[in-house]
Amino acid sequence: MNAIAAPRSAPRARIGAVLLLAVPCLGLLLLFLHPLFTVASRSLTDASGAFTLANYARLLDDPGLPRAALHSVTTGLVTTLATVLLGLALAMALHRSRLPGKALIRATLLLPMLAPSLVLGLGLVLLLGRNGLVHRLTGWPTDIYGFTGLVIANTLYGLPQVVLIVSAALARTPARHYDAAASMGATAWRQFLDVTLPRLRFALLAAAFLVFTETLTDFGSAVIVGGNYRVLAMEIYSEVVGQLDFAMGATLGMLLLLPAVLSVWLGRLARRRQDSGDASPGRALVPSRDTRRDLVLGAVALVALLPMLAVVGTVAYVSFVKLWPYQPSLTLANYTGLTEGFGPVWTSLTVSLVAAIAGTVLVFALCAGLRKAPPGLVRPLQFVASLPAAVPGMVIGLGYVLAFNHGPAAHWFHGSLLVIAACSLYHYHAQAFLTMQTGMRQVPDALDDAVAAFGGGTRAVLRDAVLPFAAPAAIATFFYLFMRSMVTLSGVIFLVTADLGLASVTVMRLDENGFLAQAAAYAMCVVLAGAIALGAMRLLLHILKERRHVA
Amino acid sequence: MHLRIDGISKAWGTSTALDRVSFNAGASDFVCLLGPSGCGKTTLLRIVAGLTEPDAGSVHLGGRDITRLPARERGMGIVFQSYSLFPDLTAAANVGYPMRLRGVAVGTIATRSTELLAKVGLGGFGGRFPDELSGGQQQRVALARALAAEPALLLLDEPLSALDPAIRAQLRGEIRTLQRSLGIPTIMVTHDQDEALALADTIVCMRAGHIEQIGSPRDLYERPASRFVADFIGRANLLPTHFVREVMPGFLERRPPGADATWELCLRPEDIVVEAGPGGDAVVADVTFLGNLARARIDWRGQVLLAELPGRSMLAPGEPVAIGATRGAWVAA
Known part of the structure; x- marks a missing residue:
């Protein structure tokens, strides 16, 4: 040839x-x-372009700014704690329980991926705001604006990502480790403490840093449910859009960047050290029969997922209401008009x-x-x-x-x-x-x-x-x-x-x-x-x- | 075509992978690069293929210097250990791939692919995807694809290592037959001494980036040049000079000159003669029965020897025996 x-x-x-x-x-x-x-x-120059630290000094002049920073960090920490705990429980429910309806849990967890924090915030307001659905139906004086609303909206937003990270780590723990622990007489709770948790350490850390970063930098829910509880993202928005003070906006931006960079860097470190698991996964893990465990995990799953459904459901419902909240009759006008x-x-x-x-x-x-x-x-x-x-x-x-x-x-x-x-x-x-x-x-x-x-x-x-x-x-x-x-x-x-x-x-x-x-x-x-x-x-x-x- | 490797060196960072390696391969030779993992054999093959650039030295093929020629202009066929078939192409399309890259007419590709698949015993399998083929069949397809390139040189990078032992032995035979009938010069990398002994015309035994010995399989087995080769190929009893002087001084005559410590006598287990009898100055330590033969460890004046005897021999642990040897080779310690 x-x-x-x-x-x-x-x-x-x-x-x-x-x-x-x-x-x-x-x-x-x-x-x-x-x-x-x-x-x-x-952030480091003045109007004429010369180097200055004056912008950073100005941060302290306005008492609102340090307070906003404190609010951001507080919201971030509380949200992170709530999200990681709920996410761990949900991942356990998916991979270490005999709960029925796992497909339903997975489907519900897709919602926050489709609905940004903005939509979750909107849903919260429609559901639990001063004139929200719950108030309409029960007459209770609900007011979701502020810290609680921010934490709930960000928690709902962060949950699927935490479940994803933790699930991946759970899937890497081979069944034979549990067999070994059980054969030595470890109870289910001891197995959780001695086999499951140690393997999740770095996954949990990585998830925590991720949620913290996202909450800290979130703007969507801050603008909708933040109310008078001002966080850094809102302050940047006000400086730039409200007062056209770009230098201050840039300075606040740098302030926001710092913890975010730190958090992402630590998260990376945690992920890098993550246990890559065994090369041979071996026998598939089948959770043992344990009614009490399943009841507890099921209850937590309900607590975490019902609000998600309710919030998105409320947005869907309200989108068909003629004039919220005054005329509850249903219409397509909001879409067509x-x-x-x-x-x-x-x-x-x-x-x-x-x-x-x-x-x-x-x-x-x-x-x-x-x-x-x-x-x-x-x-x-x-x-x-x-x-x-x-x-x-x-x-x-x-x-x-x-x-x-x-x-x-x-x-x-x-x-x-x-x-x-x-x-x-x-x-x-x-x-x-x-x-x-x-x-x-x-x-x-x-x-x-x-x-x-x-x-x-x-x-x-x-x-x-x-x-x-x-x-x-x-x-x-x-x-x-x-x-x-x-x-x-x-x-x-x-x-x-x-x-x-x-x-x-x-x-x-x-x-x-x-x-x-x-x-x-x-x-x-x-x-x-x-x-x-x-x-x-x-x-x-x-x-x-x-x-x-x-x- | 004649292949000449001349003074090839390669370092990865501070560690030396190859240190001034040279050898020649004849026009239709089957050459095995044999050595433990990390000895540089795969690096050497990749340099011949043009997939890795050497730091120094040259590669000549058929008298032409191809050292700086990129892989795709060398016209070589290559088979890797595994995972080298395109998973989204059928077996026939995989075989046709090198021809497609060269712009061969579609009709010719189809005929050639069918021919080549039949040649490796996979006639009728052309429509299968790699994930529908067994490991052995996948390697056959890879072999057919390598031949489709009409290679001047066939390169095999541990092509059998990922297969089951039975299939490995069968495919080994087929590769040998095919290579003989086509007469394509072939270089194969392996860490399996049995494979090298069974396939090669010439074995290049490597260690830590340099060549320990080049020769025919028989040469390497019967006249190992170094302790390393003696140990790596087959089993060996290596005895220090002073021990040989004491127990079988007859071998000393043929020892090359040099200090005692620089030479050892290599006795293959099948060359050791064991005679049971009360007068023997050695003692059987244990015997492993292996069916056709039995392997005995024998304590001879503080030195433990490995001897292979017919499976029927009735040695028992603790039995006194006399030891002799029919042949031995001196190796550099």
């Missing part, structure tokens, strides 16, 4: 490999690090689609580029790519305003869909990167080498070796970015303009102006879009698994 064609030249392949890494790095540099440094430098039309929903969809497509491509390129990058480059790039996890959405958003609303491209950038999409993308870059990297680790090195040995260049390696294994991760990344971009409020709040509304921002505005039923209708549109996206993702992953023979 004389089929051996002239092979393509080597240098071209090298250029491809370099581009693979260069483009996403440029994105990170321009659209993430640059805005971030702009916020930092703004939206004051702002469906425009903002379409805008949100467009933005989310752009963020998801661009994000998936960029993160795929970055991860693929990192596989063959020099070792000295890998660590720093991984750090930068994961850094967004520690940066509150408001800080990124503020950075975008400060970095791009002046200067050469300002006219083009101002109120552009692409800017909002970029902001959402880099806000959620860390998790997307993590998902994709985990997916790419599935690619066997041998496959890579095989392609190269048989004459394939960078493109062939990506197409034939990497893509089949990374496709599920790419799909998950795409829908993760899409769903998050649909619901985010904190990142985009400073970027929307009068002509450019987003669904999540519209929910907030309608709520502020007292159009609660319409706010609920808008919120349901967002939830629905998320639900459809989630369904589509599961379907796609299922089809992929059937068709491509890749686990």
